[in-house]
Amino acid sequence: MADIVLETRGLCKRFGPIEVLRGIDLQVRAGERIAIIGGSGSGKSTLLRCLNFMETPSEGEVLLDGVPIGAPRRHRDGRVTTAYSPAALCRVRQRVGMVFQQFNLFPHMTVIENVMEGLRTVKRLPRAEARGKALAQLHRVGLAEKLDAYPARLSGGQQQRVAIARALAMEPEVMLFDEPTSSLDPELVGEVLRSIRTLAEDGTTMLLVTHELGFAFHVATRVIFLADGVFHETGTPDAVLRHPQRERTRAFLASHAEFTF
């Protein structure tokens, strides 16, 4: 059994009175590729965003390489919550990369500058070294000839591939993909999914929130169906997507299959 890279214990997230995540226990082993599926509002994006602290968990723990993130803080009434220092979160985020649905490239920087930015500003690498690493990642996503273009000149698919290279350049231990193809025109989805599959073949550990069930089936090692903030059904792609046991999973899959031909 490979080592557990990322783990959550009893993870809860509330937005005001709304409970989005209700006690998530997740273990991610090195080299695993986990697809998280579920309806809108099921909490799948929130779960992903709690893993690199784009959202602060309301309760529970996140552990990276077995080490809990944050420090426990005991309140006067006896409750214990976790306090997260900004410096600790910066360290976590260097090790857990994220790709967003809306790409979020830096529009005032060229492609190569986007990919170099984390290496220069956060890791403080010399320019030549950062450039070398950035080039290698842009090669990986097949965009080595667009180095000096600004994001506004790229298609959505190209922008998302640059965003992937930007996250990869930091050499994270885990990659998080938050609906990476949901804001793309259908004909641009393929090029982004191919880039992600290349990473999968290289053994990159990843969690992927997606509506591309076919991609999840072919690329994921495990599929999690999230509903009402809990894991409703988990297992191999074959088990969850081909032979779902729970009624709700079947209904979800049926709604996705409604208009296939």
Place this chain on the structure above:
Amino acid sequence: MRYDWDFGAVLAQAPLLLDGLIGTLRIAAAAIGLGVALGLVLALMRLSPRWLLRWPAAAFVEFYRNTPAIVHFFWFYFAMPVVLDVSLDAFLAATLALATQSAAFYAEVFRGGIRSLGPGQWEAGRALGMTDGQAMRRIILPQAMTRMVAPFLERSFELLKTTSLASTLAYGELLFRATQVNSATFRPLETYTVLAGMYVLLLFLFSSAAGFAERRMTAFR
């Protein structure tokens, strides 16, 4: 009714007017530099999650927004020596009055520009492991600045024209020198026409340079 325009006498005083022009530019440059720096600090304070930083900055902005500029000039020049036992010369008093007032307005310009960027850019910076300070410096401010150009210029033009209030402190800027030229030549129409022309020329050069800078800054769009 006919009026015989005669610019000769006024133009003979060109050295005095040029001296005034330099005085105006000195105050404007010092006040813009100081005002921008202070304005940036105020904007960051107003955007802070801590009320202890937010509240004083908001009070500062409200105070300056709701009082006329000439009051600030008089306060720095006449009240400071009495209240704080600090005497300022006319240049310093005018610069401070303009800089603090403009800082309040610049702060609102900066705050608006920074707020106009959605959460996605912050998140992209943080997701790479940046501190909020790094994200602000590398990601947010460079983009916010391109959106601030127009209101920033508007404010700076206003400031440049408000330097004329320094004449009330007998500081040798353009308007003060013009009144001197007027007393010497008894040609008010010509004097103030030349004065208006000098302001127009100065601000026109300013806006041309700014337009060039704006096009270069927004080349990525």
